Amino acid sequence: MAFNGNFMCTSFKKELLYGVHDFDNSSGDTFKIALYTNSATFTAATTAYTTGNEVSGTGYTAGGGALTNVDPTSSGTTALTDFVDETFSNATITARGALIYNTTPNTTSITVSNPTVVVLDFGADKASTSGDFTIVFPTPDASNAIIRIA
Amino acid sequence: MSFPALDMNPDFKVEVHTTHNRGFTPEEIAERCATKIISISDSANPAIQAQAHAFRQHMVKVLEFYMHEAIKSDRTTVYNAILDSGNPELAELIRRL
Numbered sequence: 513m514a515f516n517g518n519f520m521c522t523s524f525k526k527e528l529l530y531g532v533h534d535f536d537n538s539s540g541d542t543f544k545i546a547l548y549t550n551s552a553t554f555t556a557a558t559t560a561y562t563t564g565n566e567v568s569g570t571g572y573t574a575g576g577g578a579l580t581n582v583d584p585t586s587s588g589t590t591a592l593t594d595f596v597d598e599t600f601s602n603a604t605i606t607a608r609g610a611l612i613y614n615t616t617p618n619t620t621s622i623t624v625s626n627p628t629v630v631v632l633d634f635g636a637d638k639a640s641t642s643g644d645f646t647i648v649f650p651t652p653d654a655s656n657a658i659i660r661i662a
Numbered sequence: 663m664s665f666p667a668l669d670m671n672p673d674f675k676v677e678v679h680t681t682h683n684r685g686f687t688p689e690e691i692a693e694r695c696a697t698k699i700i701s702i703s704d705s706a707n708p709a710i711q712a713q714a715h716a717f718r719q720h721m722v723k724v725l726e727f728y729m730h731e732a733i734k735s736d737r738t739t740v741y742n743a744i745l746d747s748g749n750p751e752l753a754e755l756i757r758r759l
Contacts, residue, residue: 518670525668597694601685607678632676643681648694651701655671662667 515548515609515633519556520659524629530621533614533629535593535659537583541616543629545598545647546576547607554611554631561613561626570642571603579612587654591661594652599644606639610647612658630658688729696722 527533534540544561548554552565566574580596595612610632617627638645650656679686679694700721702714737756744753 518674518676520668520670528668597698610676630670634676634678638678638680639682640680641682643683644679644685646679646686646694648677648679650675650677651697653701656674658670658674658676660668660671 514550515552515554515631517631517633519554519558519631521558521628521630522556523559523624523627527617527622527627530618532617532619532622532627534618535581535584537581540581541614541618543579543581543595543612543614544576545579545595545632546574546611546613547572547600547605547645548609548611549606550608550637552609554609556631558611558628558631560624560628561611567605567607569603569605571600571640571645572605576610578615582652585652589662590654592652592654592657593659594657595649597646597648599646600640601644602642603640603645604642605645606637607634607645608637609633688726688733692722692725692729695725 524533535543546561547567549565549567561575563574566576568574577598577600579598582594582596584591584593586592612629612632613626614629615626632647649658652658654660654662679690696718700714700718702711702718706714737759741753741757744756
């Protein structure tokens with residue numbers, strides 16, 4: 513029962529082919545990041561947001577925080593997109609990892625609600641006490657972006 | 663390094679920065695901001711790397727300065743808003759922060 517690495521969800525890859533997700537900054541879908549304790553067991557087979565083992569505490573609301581999409585772009589032959597760093601302010605929480613999921617997917621071809629995009633493993637419990645809890649996404653380049661298609 | 667075309671880089675790492683009983687300082691945010699603006703390749707020519715690192719450090723200082731300016735300016739706005747609402751003692755506490 514623990515986080516075991518970062519995963520791009522297999523269902524997400526399939527959903528890309530169905531046109532389920534739109535990462536446009538101004539008109540795209542609403543993606544959220546939910547935080548979890550180390551009791552959560554997420555893998556590449558995770559398909560949807562769940563409330564099980566989600567963290568609770570001051571400054572955090574179930575479901576997590578809405579992310580700001582960064583318009584998809586390309587670098588060489590690699591397409592990529594990113595999210596703006598997310599901060600939970602005045603928060604007293606402890607989290608070991610997170611799920612990014614889509615709250616407004618195109619449901620023409622899928623039936624699942626809140627489909628997941630990626631599983632994030634923080635590597636260790638991270639805690640804030642009456643402070644800021646910030647998730648810093650990696651450099652959005654062809655090698656490091658959180659979502660990249662090479 | 664090669665890795666699957668549609669998957670996360672094996673070296674992928676999301677960072678989490680936290681604080682206890684305070685917010686982030688302008689210096690901490692400036693470092694993060696500079697990292698977003700400037701990425702320096704480990705495989706770049708050493709001379710170019712050194713130049714890039716020097717430029718990045720300069721950017722950090724500039725960002726720190728303007729973040730301090732923004733905070734001071736916002737605090738003035740907050741001070742006046744609280745003063746206008748009839749709470750001069752609280753306004754003074756904000757001003758002294």
